[in-house]
Amino acid sequence: MPALYNAAVSNRNHDFPLLRFPRERSAIVKETAERALQAVLLRGAPEYILNDTCLHEIRRLSESSAQEEVKSLGEWKRLWRHLGGLERPALLDQLAKVVHGFTEDVAGGFSPPVYGVATQLLPPVLGLLLTPESVRDIASHVVQPSKLLALLHERLQVEGALLQLQRLARRATLVCVPTHLSNLDSPVMGYALQRADLPPTTYGAGKNLFTNPVLGFFMRNLGAYRVDRRIRHDVYKDVLKTYSQVILERGYHSMFFPGGTRSRSGRVEHHLKLGLLGTTLSATVERYRRITGAASGPPIPPIYIVPVTINMQLVLEAETLIADYLRETGKSRFIIDDDESTQLKRMVQFVRSTVTHAGAVVIRFGAPLDVLGNPVDEEGHSLGPHGQPIDLARYFWVRGVPQIVPQRDAEYMNDTGLAITRGYRRDTVLMPTHLLASVAWRYLDVALPGLDLYRRLRQPLDLALEEGAVLADIEKLQERLRARGHLLGPHARGSAREVLEAALSAFASYHSEPAILRTADGKLALGDRQILYYYQNRIDSLGVLP
Numbered sequence: 350m351p352a353l354y355n356a357a358v359s360n361r362n363h364d365f366p367l368l369r370f371p372r373e374r375s376a377i378v379k380e381t382a383e384r385a386l387q388a389v390l391l392r393g394a395p396e397y398i399l400n401d402t403c404l405h406e407i408r409r410l411s412e413s414s415a416q417e418e419v420k421s422l423g424e425w426k427r428l429w430r431h432l433g434g435l436e437r438p439a440l441l442d443q444l445a446k447v448v449h450g451f452t453e454d455v456a457g458g459f460s461p462p463v464y465g466v467a468t469q470l471l472p473p474v475l476g477l478l479l480t481p482e483s484v485r486d487i488a489s490h491v492v493q494p495s496k497l498l499a500l501l502h503e504r505l506q507v508e509g510a511l512l513q514l515q516r517l518a519r520r521a522t523l524v525c526v527p528t529h530l531s532n533l534d535s536p537v538m539g540y541a542l543q544r545a546d547l548p549p550t551t552y553g554a555g556k557n558l559f560t561n562p563v564l565g566f567f568m569r570n571l572g573a574y575r576v577d578r579r580i581r582h583d584v585y586k587d588v589l590k591t592y593s594q595v596i597l598e599r600g601y602h603s604m605f606f607p608g609g610t611r612s613r614s615g616r617v618e619h620h621l622k623l624g625l626l627g628t629t630l631s632a633t634v635e636r637y638r639r640i641t642g643a644a645s646g647p648p649i650p651p652i653y654i655v656p657v658t659i660n661m662q663l664v665l666e667a668e669t670l671i672a673d674y675l676r677e678t679g680k681s682r683f684i685i686d687d688d689e690s691t692q693l694k695r696m697v698q699f700v701r702s703t704v705t706h707a708g709a710v711v712i713r714f715g716a717p718l719d720v721l722g723n724p725v726d727e728e729g730h731s732l733g734p735h736g737q738p739i740d741l742a743r744y745f746w747v748r749g750v751p752q753i754v755p756q757r758d759a760e761y762m763n764d765t766g767l768a769i770t771r772g773y774r775r776d777t778v779l780m781p782t783h784l785l786a787s788v789a790w791r792y793l794d795v796a797l798p799g800l801d802l803y804r805r806l807r808q809p810l811d812l813a814l815e816e817g818a819v820l821a822d823i824e825k826l827q828e829r830l831r832a833r834g835h836l837l838g839p840h841a842r843g844s845a846r847e848v849l850e851a852a853l854s855a856f857a858s859y860h861s862e863p864a865i866l867r868t869a870d871g872k873l874a875l876g877d878r879q880i881l882y883y884y885q886n887r888i889d890s891l892g893v894l895p
Contacts, residue, residue, distance in 0.1 A: 722768030
């Protein structure tokens with residue numbers, strides 16, 4: 350294990366910040382709890398805050414059957430019943446304990462030995478999983494690890510502003526903000542950071558994911574902190590935001606999924622949840638306060654936001670996600686407990702089938718932004734609309750001192766969110782499945798005019814598409830996408846025939862029913878219309894089509 354660890358960190362990022370997390374964790378928890386308590390007390394009297402928190406927790410835990418949470422329910426009920434008899438010192442003490450308990454539950458961890466094992470063993474293991482050849486060929490791959498790595502590089506491609514990000518990472522804090530398609534996104538991003546020669550990051554992950562013993566072990570030891578999306582009260586939100594700000598101030602590279610949850614429709618995110626992302630701004634204000642002497646503490650490195658697009662030819666949970674989207678359109682469902690990512694058999698099938706296609710996953714790192722959404726040059730200097738240098742600090746000054754101003758900062762973050770979504774649209778890489786689904790969906794529009802989406806999905810229809818016409822439409826779509834500056838992935842940038850064959854092969858290799866398939870007479874027939882709709886949404890969300 351020590352040898353693996355030494356090999357894993359003997360690169361340009363050998364001194365990345367997470368290596369010091371184990372010795373700083375207790376101090377981070379202490380600082381977070383103290384600062385979060387001060388933020389909580391600004392909301393009102395401790396008895397009212399505790400009463401509200403108890404009622405929220407009692408209501409939430411009453412719906413749970415987990416043994417640990419049932420025990421916790423009794424403790425919350427006892428605290429709630431005794432609130433009326435507590436004096437202010439006791440109330441403050443109880444509130445401090447509550448805040449500290451949430452902080453301990455949220456705080457992540459990092460183990461250098463586990464990181465060493467993961468970074469050394471993951472590529473060969475993935476290489477074996479992604480090998481489409483027969484079992485008898487596996488021995489030759491094990492003997493030739495270079496062949497495994499070459500295969501993995503072919504299946505999962507990493508591209509974008511990598512050299513600039515590598516330079517900035519040595520003297521600044523990077524906050525990666527990827528699009529979100531699947532529960533596989535976190536491990537895929539971890540591997541992509543390693544491939545890009547960028548340091549590993551902390552990141553928030555749904556607490557439900559930690560129940561998986563294998564996945565939970567690695568997440569607990571590789572920088573993930575727990576986010577319980579069932580908890581909605583202000584105390585917990587203050588703890589989460591304070592924890593994020595503290596680790597940013599200490600220079601820990603981070604990752605947020607600003608879409609909040611997986612894109613259930615398959616569309617590129619347009620509306621972001623900026624709560625945790627807003628801690629980049631508050632940490633920046635604190636940075637300037639320390640630079641000017643208005644606050645004490647060690648220096649805080651500059652912070653840059655990096656939009657990242659995760660682009661997959663197939664999505665593991667597509668069937669469940671689109672069904673959930675259609676069932677509850679317009680509503681928010683934070684956790685889907687039973688989907689393909691929780692089923693080992695489906696996950697293995699997905700990995701095996703998806704990656705038999707070269708370039709099945711493309712991770713694209715976009716150009717970095719400052720915390721106000723401005724582009725930055727190679728040295729990290731903020732640039733205005735016409736490429737002129739701007740002084741970022743002056744945007745935070747109030748009467749000669751850098752200060753947080755909630756209404757102003759909310760407007761700033763809205764602008765940053767818009768800049769991120771522009772980056773998503775610019776850096777989304779379209780795959781053959783997206784192109785074929787988009788073309789086929791137009792035929793469905795023509796065949797069933799005037800119907801709403803749900804009737805269009807259910808209406809009986811025997812529709813056979815002529816392959817020649819489909820090929821011509823794919824070519825027209827490619828031309829339109831190129832003219833608009835959109836990126837095409839492997840095979841999607843090839844001939845229309847290459848797009849068609851790659852998409853048909855991918856659709857046939859995994860989903861219960863293909864979105865579109867070739868019939869015995871050589872024509873194309875629509876299969877699962879919900880899946881077809883899911884994949885066509887990727888292009889539709891870019892506003893390319895008339």
